[in-house]
Amino acid sequence: MKSHNLKLYNTLSRQKEEFKPINPPFVGMYVCGPTVYGDAHLGHARPAVTFDTVNRYLTHLGYRVRYVRNITDVGHLTGDADEGEDKIAKKAKLEQLEPMEVAQQYTDTYHRDMALLNTWKPSIEPRATGHIPEQIALVEAILKEGLAYEVNGSVYFDVLKYNQTNQYGKLSGRVLEDLMSGTRDLDGQGEKRNSVDFALWKKAAPEHLMKWDSPWGMGFPGWHLECTAMSSKYLGTQFDIHGGGMDLMFPHHECEIAQGNACNHQDPARYWMHNNMITINGQKMGKSLGNFITLQELFTGNHKLLDQAYSPMTIRYFMLTAHYRSTLDFSNEALKAAQKGYKKMINGLRTAQLLEYQADDSTALDEKQIQQIESSIANAYRSMDDDFNTAQAIGHLFNLLKKINSIFTGQLKSAALGEEVFEKLKNTYITFVTDILGLIEEKSDNQGSMIDLLLKLYSEAKTARDYAKVDEIRAGLKDMGFVVKDMKDRIDWAYEE
Template sequence: MHQILRIYNSLTRQKEVFQPLKPPFVGMYLCGPTVYGKAHLGHARAAITFDVIFRYLQHLNYKVRYVRNITDVGHLERDLDEGKDKIQQQAQLEAISPMEVAQRYTHTYHKNMEALNVLPPSIEPCASGHILEQIAMIEKIIAQGLAYIIDGSVYFDVMQYNQMHHYGKLSGRGIEASRSGTRTLAKQTDKKQRVDFALWKKAMPMHMMRWPSPWGEGFPGWHIECSAMSTKYLGNQFDIHGGGMDLLFPHHECEIAQAQAALQTNLATYWIHNNLVTIDGVKMGKSLGNFITLDALFTGSHPAIAQPYSPMALRFFMLQAHYRSTLAMTIEGLKAAQQGYRKLMNGLHLLTKRPHEGATPTHTSGLLDAAIDADCVACYSAINDDFNTAKVLACLFNLLKKINGWYNGTLDDGSISTTAWGQLRHTYTTFVSDLLGLKEEHPSTTDQTLTMLLPIYQEAKAAKRYHQIDAIRTALHKMGIAIKDHPNGVDWEYQ
């Protein structure tokens, strides 16, 4: 039922059948966060997108080595060799060491990822721990005549590179477009061309993050970090390179050029880019000052949010849109996602917890068997079509209608066969829990509370102690849980 997986490749601008270089092994690299502040919604979208990809590739029995880096040095304010190092700038604001900044925000990023049920990568290298590898790659680029040294800094010679290769093949931006879109940079007159980018920067006297190199003390450029770390752990060419759409140019374009210059490879076969999160139609990001941190969303502490939203509600919200589409952040959308997530969990609860007596089908054929099979097949068709989680969710809600109908008694006996029920149960739980990564968020004490209260509720109902019934319902309502009365007993669901 797995069918054929097709992936939209940003490099070729079309969907392609996924064919790993060395099956069953798959190498995947994701540009991780620059850890100079708390993670925000944009970080969550990239992490969730590639978490689903990671989960599904493993589901297909590929042996995936997933590398997601931490950028803790070299990422300048405006991404184009201009301004201060983002981490050093934050260190000066907080009056602490740059490495303390990196450690602090790496820790909070990990906590947020755990809350979002994002699986940890196979390897998580940090840029500051791979200075030697970056220097070695720069030396190879210099040896090819594609970089030049000026006063302790090393720059990639884009014009020279473009005589032999194609700078701009990923982004579609030619040399002239790139040059016209690049500002004349103050204190960067040592470049031959504005389009050239730094491989190594000379450290000024006040710069705290510095390392010795053949060209003097300095620090690596932002782009060389990912080229060096990805190839160290995945080889000179690997299967998937991912990141946000905002990294396509200049970051990923420069990565391709560096790998071609140093290693004579195309770096990655498939380039996958998730689109941006917008607020009021504007890209959300730290540099624009319109971002919402994950901590603020989960606690409801941001002024634009009237209430907290759970990590799973956010995950559901992001899965509702195809990863290549722009995601508009709205309060109404978050509220709807919270409800949608709870409905899916109710279905999971009905399938896995306590179905009432006689609920499981026992016959060999049913009127809805063909419809259930079609919905299950559609789930796989959707995820195989460039990881279309929006369509997957629509298919799951079709299955949920059948789950609810069976348990509510609106579907009569003979509707679903034993085989179809097993297929429904397996597909629903596999996609909700294993592939989409949605999980129950209530604390373990909730199960204990329900185990204690439901028998008391049933007893009160039998004795017609309505004040006690109302008190139990009110208490559970505050926990986001509603009691459901069935002919064969009492159950509960998220509300």
């Protein structure tokens, strides 16, 4: 395992902490996945890309990561609390489908979009409906501890009693007294002892589509319960990293901590990581504002707010240009800038893959160039070790790219670096772009052969001094998004930046 002083920001302690896994080299990471009742949107993409990058970097350092990301297919109600209709069941009624048809359809489209963003599949992807017995067992354990109560077939977590020996609100910084004074009894919450209590198990009305038998009658699990059940089953009662969007910090993750302490007498995770929110042109994304954009709409450009289509790798690159804990504003201007940056980085990748060391005994080592390269490599790693700062790492990669381009154009001889530093420069750039940042070259199946043919015609026209044909081919390639590069020893191409 590579020696790195990796630090990450722990939401629980509100500071950066050195990462020390419970059982190295193994790392357990649980991330809250989607509720599958609609197409994946930008809000789904950010945690997926964030924690994919965390997974990639930890793997690169030599850790063996078990990455668990759940699918919520029951229990998430329309009010994001304990009242309202099940989001999936509501969609099923609208579309006249079985709830599991809805869940399967949108799980499939989520997987499709995550594959386009080049995210690694999780090690385990459990579904809430596949873990009903585990959730019932958890409710029974919390009841046995005296920290829950049953009313009319529903079971609620007793927050006030829990708070006598624990601290409900420690993750989000909420104060229980403030929460209680800021809430009032709503319709349907009358059976709770206190408004802050949350459902572990809900009694199902006769018309409710998704329900299971339990010791308390027919019902369904509370939304918060599934993550406790599935994380503890696959990662143990305490694991290394729990991740998700900042919107899940309260109440979802707060309730997970309470449930974990109630039945296992410890916090479920050592480190809590939260990615920040996205905005659209400075506004929070929402259907009522008309700025709700799905990933497919981004990829096709089929949305009134979009000037054009933006490729999956452009979206991924754009997300990586901001620190995951900072807000990220989507606008056409920012996305077009990201498109240029992505193409520049991929042009660099293609160039780096072509470079070969040229030994030359007459060339002296250039210590200044070597020192600059070593410094940029160290800084790229230092950025990732500092709470996965991909934005800074990308800046240092572009410094390495300048050296790669200088070697490619002949301004800098590879022999001036020595073979070891040359290989380190080339391999670090390739590894960071592909393995750590997860960026790939986007090209159609026949793109390479088509460009090769056009460059052959270009070369023939140039040899024949048919400059009208040369200009025509160059302009045609430019219209397709490619630029011709006339090199001393050959003709090459690059993506237009």
